[in-house]
Amino acid sequence: MDSSIAEQQRILASDWGGGKSPFGTTWSKFMMWIFIISDALTFAAFLIAYGFMRNISPAWPKQTEVFNMVLITFMTFVLISSSAVMAMAVAAARAADPKKAFQFLVLTIVGGVIFLGCQAYEWTHFIEEGATLTHNPFLPEVPQFTSSFFVITGFHGFHVLSGVVILAIVALRAAMGKYSGDGVENAGLYWHFVDVVWVFVFAFYYLL
C-alpha cells in the first residue's frame, strides 16, 4: 500500500505525470502557442500553394518591377521595429512598469497602423493598375500571380489588423492598471508571429 502511494507521488512529480504542466507555462501562454502553430500551418498552406502555382506557371512577372520595393522594404522595416518595441513592452510589463509598457504598446500599435496604411496604399495602387483576383494585367496568362498576392497579403493584413485591435485592448488595460505580464506577453507572441509570417512573405513572394 505504501509503495503504491509513493509510486503515485513519483509519477505525479514527473514531467508528464499530470501533476504539473510539462511545458512550464501558464495555460494561456500555451494556448497562444497552440494557436500560433495552427495559424502557421494556414500560412504554410498558402505559401506552398503559391510555390506550386508558381512552379507550374510558364512565366512569372518580375516582382521588383511590378511592386514599389522601397515601400515594401519600408513596411518590413516598420514591422520588424514594432516587433522589437513589443518585446520591450513585454519586458516593461514583466518588470511591473505599466507606464513604460503602455508607451511601448502605443509605439507598437503606431507601427502596425503605419504598416496597414502602406498596405492599403499598395492594394489601391495595384487594383488601379487593373489587378483582380482573377486577372493579372502584367502577364495575363498567369492570373495566379495576382490571386496569390491578394490572398496571402490579404490574410496577413487581416492578422495585422486583428493584432492592432488586440494590442489596443491590452494597452488600454495597461493604462487602467488592469494588465498582467502574462497578458502582455501573449499579445506579444501573436504580434511576433505576424512579423514572422511577413518575413516569409517578403522573402518568397516579393524577393524570390
Add this chain to the structure above:
Amino acid sequence: MSDHHGEHSISYGLYFKVWAWLLVLTALALGVGYAPLNETIKAFLLVGTTLLKILVIAAYFMHLRYERINLILVTFAPLILVIIMFAFTYPETLGNATHVLQVR
C-alpha cells in the same frame, strides 16, 4: 503557476541588438533578391536568411530560448508537417506540368 526563469534579467539592450541583427538579415535578403544569381541558389539563400530571421525572432522576441525543451519541441510540429506537405506537392511540378494546367 509561477513564472520561473530569468525574464526579468532581459535588458532592452539585448532587444536593440536583436533588432539590429534582424535589419542586417533583411538587408542581406534584399541584396540576394536583387543579385543576378541562379534561381536555385537564390532560393536556398533566401530560405537560409528567412530561417535565420525566424529563429532569432522566436528565440529572443518570443522568449523561446528561455522556455522548457518540451514547449520548444512542440513549436517544431508545423515545420515537420510543412516538409511533408512540400514533399507531396513539389514533385508534381517537375517535368512537364501542363497536366495540372488544364483550366483554360
